Amino acid sequence: MMKKATACLLALAALVGLAATSGAAEPIRVGAIFSVTGPASFLGEPERNTVKMLEESINKSGGVLGRPVEIIVYDDESDATKAVTAVDRLIKKDRVVAVVGPSITGSTLAIVPKIEEAKIPLVSCAAAKKIVEPVKKWVFKTPQSDALAVKKIYQHVGKAGISKIAIITASDGYGAAGREELKGLAAASGVTVVADEVYGPKDTDMTAQLTKIKGTDAQAIVCWGTNPGPAVIARNRVQLGIRTPLYMSHGVASPKFIELAGAENAEGILLPAGRLTCEPQVPANHPQKKILSTYIKDYEAKFKQPISTFGGYAYDAVLLLVQAMKNANSSEPAAVRDALEKIRGFHATTGEYNFSEKDHNGLTEEAFVMVRITKGDWELLK
């Protein structure tokens, strides 16, 4: 009796094993590293959700090159050391053909040597310019560089006839990079920085810095940081009765910022933002309109939570890789990389990507629109 049962089981196992190998084609494996937990989880969580959603929808519609796609996501816990471990695992154990992410600049720069050694394309979801400047053969990125956001702000500032600005930036990586760009691009844009203040990313009160700015002749304030700092600044500004216009970076372009600052304190704040933030106001004939509304509809239906621009970076990264595989008609890393570099006029959620040998970000300041916060909502400025 016992023997018979064992034999049956063995036969069954053999059958199942056969079915598994003779079934669908071998999947194309793509790796992803996101900061799903830790301080940068506001980036990594929507990014992870997005790629998982895309994996499902791509496979439902037949996969890529007739093969299913498998996206293997690892969490680097917002820590560069863990990102290196994760990329090692992706390359050696999972044998992926390309990597999406990491979410943050530090992790991205840390894994670049491994990527170059393994010769597989990396499409980063981190912002800093130095990821793609100077151009590295295997490294691309989807988010707009900070310089583009600064240019967009300075264009708006110039149109308003403002020449003297005060800047207040967070003392973390994002704020420091913004501060560098704000100071570096000022002279060329005809703007003088009359006050240069800094705050700690965990600080809860910035009235001291704002009081100092109030005492200068700055005609506008530009703040660079990610939540919650800028929300505190918006509150403190109203508390101190400061009337000079306040510009924020694209780092706060989420409904969470308005919620934290309070609609009455956020009123009138100006910022450059991706079109994902104000999708309902993007004209129907805009080339990005379709992909924007598809992404928002799918994401909100699946996860029952509002969209964030950060998830869009991962969405674009995966779509760009898929497009490159289709163009190359291959999933060989080298072929995918070459095809990626040749992608032109690709409208995704962040903007229109035009990659070239000299530009692995492929965006211009057109990827940003200026928005004003009006009655607790985003108002697209013409």
Next chain:
Amino acid sequence: MTAASALLQYVISGATVGSTYGLAALGFTVIYNTTEIINFAQGEFVMLGGMLAVFALRWGGVPLPLAVPLAVLIVTAVGVLVNRLTIRPVQGRSPLTMIIITIGVSILLRGGAMLIFGKDTFSLPAFSQGGPIDLGGATLLPQSLWVFGITLLTVLGMKFFFDRTLTGKAMLACACDRKAASLMGIHVDSMVTLSFAFSALVGALGGVILAPITLTAYDVGILLGVKGFAACILGGLGNPFGAVVGGILLGILESLGAGLVSSGYKDAVAFIIMLALLFWRPSGLFGSARAERV
């Protein structure tokens, strides 16, 4: 804006933030006074106070005047539980062992809060309506008045409790000599439990009253714990009045450092002045020099 009103603004802003440092410091003091333990989970009590109020309001639908005391009460219960489950089982070990345990507790509480409440930052509505109050060119939020008032009442209450009531004195006796206190008929276990309850209550109070001004998140406790501990040392460890003054002083130093020196070095400025003060008075501003028994 004149220099004088700017200076006033720095002091007001600093004192408001400093009040939470002070309340966190007060929590350290209460437990230290009974057990000689530095409870590094103190910052988490502050965080829990703010977060629980936010969530009672948002998801429990509890109105604000009820959500605030409810949050404080729950945190007090958490304080008692922390003592029952983690400190009492290792009773009699060296204070260092217990201090390490409190670090573990703080990581546990923070992690739990992250899983339950999520990683977002939240805001709590102000206790009373109204715009900023003008004060000689500087401005003050109505919520700051709540902060100052509640801080003052708490410190007066604590001072009275430790100086004038039998229970308060019994708690102090436990720290001086546990065995002697026990021989005098003091129930040491209940005193320790009481001290954890008090310290959680004070911490939670700080978290709740400041949340409308500074926002709150699952990880605000780390910084508040460090600043509160610094305030404690500055004021003199073990002195409730010194703890609160130390906190407010630290807040004002930070704010002046940011406003008058450089905002990039504001923490450095505050801590350099603090170190200098400690060189001058090693036992803190209000601490009495303790004679070491040989």
